[in-house]
Amino acid sequence: MHPSAIVRVAVEAGLDGVVICDHNAADNVAAAGRAARAAGCVAVPGMEVTTEEEVHLVALLPDEAAAGVLHARVAAALPGRNAPAAFGEQVIANEDGEVLGFNASLLAGATSWTVGRAADEIHRAGGLVVAAHVDRERFGLVGQLGFVPTDLALDAIEVSAATAYDAGRRRYADPLGLPAITGSDAHGPGAIGRALTYLHLDHAETAEVHRAIRAEGGRAVLGGGRPMEDLALHVLDIARNSAEAGATRIEIRVEEDATADVLRITVTDNGRGMDAEAAGRATDPFFTTRRTRVVGLGLPLLRQAAEAAGGGLSVTSQPGTGTRVEAFFGLSHVDRAPLGDVETTVLVLLASHPDVDLDWTHRRGAHEYSLATADLRAALDGASLASPAGLALLRSAVRHGEQSLAETAGRRSRTETQP
Amino acid sequence: MTVTELARLVDGSIVGPADAGPREVRGGYASDLLSDVMAHAQDGDVWVTMQRHVNTVAVAQLKNLAAIVIVNGRQPEADMAARAAEHGVPVVTTPLPAFDAAGRLYAAGLRGRGAS
Numbered sequence: 195m196h197p198s199a200i201v202r203v204a205v206e207a208g209l210d211g212v213v214i215c216d217h218n219a220a221d222n223v224a225a226a227g228r229a230a231r232a233a234g235c236v237a238v239p240g241m242e243v244t245t246e247e248e249v250h251l252v253a254l255l256p257d258e259a260a261a262g263v264l265h266a267r268v269a270a271a272l273p274g275r276n277a278p279a280a281f282g283e284q285v286i287a288n289e290d291g292e293v294l295g296f297n298a299s300l301l302a303g304a305t306s307w308t309v310g311r312a313a314d315e316i317h318r319a320g321g322l323v324v325a326a327h328v329d330r331e332r333f334g335l336v337g338q339l340g341f342v343p344t345d346l347a348l349d350a351i352e353v354s355a356a357t358a359y360d361a362g363r364r365r366y367a368d369p370l371g372l373p374a375i376t377g378s379d380a381h382g383p384g385a386i387g388r389a390l391t392y393l394h395l396d397h398a399e400t401a402e403v404h405r406a407i408r409a410e411g412g413r414a415v416l417g418g419g420r421p422m423e424d425l426a427l428h429v430l431d432i433a434r435n436s437a438e439a440g441a442t443r444i445e446i447r448v449e450e451d452a453t454a455d456v457l458r459i460t461v462t463d464n465g466r467g468m469d470a471e472a473a474g475r476a477t478d479p480f481f482t483t484r485r486t487r488v489v490g491l492g493l494p495l496l497r498q499a500a501e502a503a504g505g506g507l508s509v510t511s512q513p514g515t516g517t518r519v520e521a522f523f524g525l526s527h528v529d530r531a532p533l534g535d536v537e538t539t540v541l542v543l544l545a546s547h548p549d550v551d552l553d554w555t556h557r558r559g560a561h562e563y564s565l566a567t568a569d570l571r572a573a574l575d576g577a578s579l580a581s582p583a584g585l586a587l588l589r590s591a592v593r594h595g596e597q598s599l600a601e602t603a604g605r606r607s608r609t610e611t612q613p
Numbered sequence: 614m615t616v617t618e619l620a621r622l623v624d625g626s627i628v629g630p631a632d633a634g635p636r637e638v639r640g641g642y643a644s645d646l647l648s649d650v651m652a653h654a655q656d657g658d659v660w661v662t663m664q665r666h667v668n669t670v671a672v673a674q675l676k677n678l679a680a681i682v683i684v685n686g687r688q689p690e691a692d693m694a695a696r697a698a699e700h701g702v703p704v705v706t707t708p709l710p711a712f713d714a715a716g717r718l719y720a721a722g723l724r725g726r727g728a729s
Binding site: 244247248273274277280300302303304332 | 646647648649651652666671674675
């Protein structure tokens with residue numbers, strides 16, 4: 195993909211930034227950086243290094259100079275020359291799409307570095323080490339080695355777009371105490387934005403991305419998922435719209451009723467509301483006051499997702515009073531989209547709008563948990579919900595609640611299998 | 614040896630293509646890492662592996678390998694079989710594990726790059 199094309203598609207998809215990780219090379223990151231700066235977004239310099247064991251490690255580098263250093267060291271450790279007939283031409287392009295040359299190394303091959311050595315080399319170049327797509331069997335750390343070496347200095351775990359972000363995070367990242375990121379791993383422009391990571395930054399810049407992964411200075415990894423699929427990210431989009439419409443109080447209820455086979459999601463706010471005509475048009479895909487596409491699809495596509503799962507969506511609104519969006523789905527319907535990571539919903543909403551009062555309830559059958567930011571603020575002694583202490587409190591409240599729902603579901607299913 | 618003889622030696626079956634039988638095998642290489650095969654296998658080698666996905670065929674074409682032997686009774690994935698047929702790369706399946714399959718071929722006189 196040409197650097198400028200990547201940036202253009204990323205901006206159209208509503209992304210604030212991308213990480214450029216070519217296989218075993220970084221000779222296109224400078225051009226991507228220039229294209230990104232011209233377009234007002236961030237292209238973090240990176241590389242996907244293939245170790246001797248055929249494990250992929252993604253390096254997130256601090257700047258283009260570091261990328262150049264790592265590129266040279268990888269080139270020296272990469273045996274073989276490219277065969278364009280088999281692997282295509284390995285183009286080096288500038289931001290105007292002009293071909294400057296070709297990389298002659300066998301980028302599809304493996305370096306002579308073991309996993310440990312590769313991690314050291316990346317750190318020595320000032321980069322962060324991410325175990326790439328660990329949920330995938332091939333080229334993933336766990337798939338290739340069968341285990342995670344205990345002395346391997348990782349900075350983050352990547353969950354691929356093929357796995358639900360929360361499931362991947364719980365399984366691979368939480369046990370290691372590492373942040374989980376996700377992304378498209380796009381090898382073509384159409385895939386850009388199919389999965390993304392939410393970061394809490396002061397401003398969009400490579401150094402800030404590094405700080406977020408290191409959890410430094412209040413920056414943080416908030417969550418992630420697949421904006422075209424995960425209902426949690428549709429809910430986030432609607433709730434953020436509410437906040438932008440001036441809502442000071444938002445109530446979100448997620449209710450799973452296995453007996454009635456219904457999933458119901460309700461978002462109620464006290465924002466400026468809409469008149470009847472606007473409310474009717476809010477679910478019309480050709481009516482939008484928004485300029486960007488991704489990060490949840492807004493109401494029209496949520497309605498489409500609901501109807502595809504045998505459900506529907508209604509919007510009721512009163513100008514000056516507020517709006518209520520109610521979506522219901524066949525819980526077990528084969529086309530029902532996954533719920534996704536609700537922790538991302540809560541954290542990103544409050545990191546972006548820390549003064550909003552959120553009442554959150556997640557119900558599964560006879561069990562539910564709630565959280566109310568009004569109560570949480572009391573425990574924070576004046577600190578913002580977007581501060582490290584605030585985010586930690588929110589995270590732990592949601593995790594604790596989700597775990598309690600998972601445990602009760604587990605108990606119920608064990609009871610059901612007894613004679 | 615020919616691909617037909619090779620298949621017989623490992624109690625195996627030729628999956629395809631139809632004209633694979635008489636093709637000559639000049640040596641052998643055993644590995645499950647594609648990057649390793651790309652770096653070390655030689656023209657005319659039979660490749661003994663448990664991998665059964667489509668990328669193996671691309672590697673076999675790249676290195677002009679004589680055949681791919683898939684071990685442990687594993688069957689090629691549909692797209693691997695299709696690509697192998699399309700590009701005329703012989704694929705043999707064997708119930709034997711890799712060690713035994715390679716051992717049988719070595720005992721019959723086939724050598725790898727380590728041979729002096």
